[in-house]
Amino acid sequence: MPEKFIYVDHAATTAVTNTALTAMLPHFTQAYGNPSSLYRFAQEGKTHLEQARAQVAACLNAKPEEIYFTSGGTEADNWALRGVAELMALKGKKTGHIITSAIEHHAVLHTAQYLEKQGYEVTYLPVDGDGLVDPAAVEAAIRPDTILISIMAANNEIGTVEPIAEIGAIAKAHKVLFHTDAVQAVGHIPVDVEAWNVDLLSLSGHKFGGPKGIGALYMKKPLRLPALIQGGGQEKGRRSGTENVPGAVGMAAALKEAVDKLPQEAARLSALRDKLMAGLTALPYARSTGHPDKRLPGTASFVFEGVEGEALLLHLDAKGICASSGSACSSASLDPSHVLLAIGLPHAIAHGSLRLSLGPDNTEEEVDYILKEVPAVVAYLREMSPVWDQETQKPTWEL
């Protein structure tokens, strides 16, 4: 391992905070009772679970009874889409229309595709070059049989923050249910389910300092989706499975901490992010992806022409920098990320993507190190690239 260890992949996951860990620990070995049991010993867990629910609700301007704990963001997204479809089916609408965007996380996209196979029609709205969904396009896509609009609050790859309040107002005016996948937003930007007019919102604990394996779905009263997971009837019969008390307690503690610190931390991270963006876009044929200022405080994302993302990541790893890429070769798929293609990048350029997502442990010194190492790796890879002209410092391809 190199001497340095710089973790700039916080959008993938982040460390559990000390506050969250301390809150969780007693629930593993001391207050481990099953909250559904009757004896007093188990009631302590139940009490803490309900406190956690209230804490999470408070951070979203929701009511405690509107929060349902899940195993994470993916389950919450699945539940929102499949639950709405099932709810409508129970009301006699066996098919219907769903509006979503081309840049959603696969937890939403693949669930939408699954519903398409069940006979639902899905509109995948395009985004502009900055990754923004146009609220007017959402409104124009609404049909009499539209059962749900699902638009993410902030994109995981390029960091663009979507106009959720505007879309929420449109959904409300047209009386269409509105879900937002807020996995990247919660704990990082202010989230207010009332101001946003959302009926359903997904969140995930491990994106803001909570543990993995816990998330939540917010359901606005009186909306009640049928259960996705059947069993012992926990979570008022809507989400069975013995309650993950340590997870819920840890997630709630982390979320409260993140929301309490949000204004200062967002300002600190934005300054570091802007320094990264200014420094790396100064390279030739390099640009940032996502919206220039409507973006998550910690997420900087780039494409570098003439280099391939996986090669870039492996060299950065050798220098102690943990980052990620939407390049095809960083995953088992051969296509570059659907998000980068949706913002209009040609395949060849999308292959050269890099995401640096900052978190609580990152310092200005680390940003300076990244600003020294990334250009060096990009230059090295370009030098060995047959599609880069060293003399003119330009790519030789015509796309």
Place this chain on the structure above:
Amino acid sequence: MLYSDKVMDHFEHPRNVGEIENADGVGQVGNPKCGDIMKMYLKIDGDVITDVKFKTFGCGSAIATSSMATEMIKGKTIGEAMNLTNAAVAEALDGLPAYKMHCSVLAEEAIKAALADYYQKKGEPVPDSLRLPCEEGEHCCASCG
């Protein structure tokens, strides 16, 4: 780790990177759309490949297979280079993940394309064994469809 130590060694310390001026054979395969392009330069003296250089745009395994393939044909005869298979390159690297095997195909094809160019430059017919599966023009890497 995704890759074997050998792949990482050839990726981090690639052998024979660069260009050869007045090369006797030059071949380029791949497609920017697929995210992999390999360019191979050969210096040929009589029947022997006396020098070989490459330039590659691509992922870790693309760079490592280019590097390994150049080592495997340097100092060898044209006949030996013609018979180099992608499986042999992958094996020499202690294996590649299944979805990265197309990178080793590119390395084999880059060598074949450079040899074909060598025959064309000499005005000699190109042996059938050097014909690429995707025919002339812009090459399509098999896995990218």
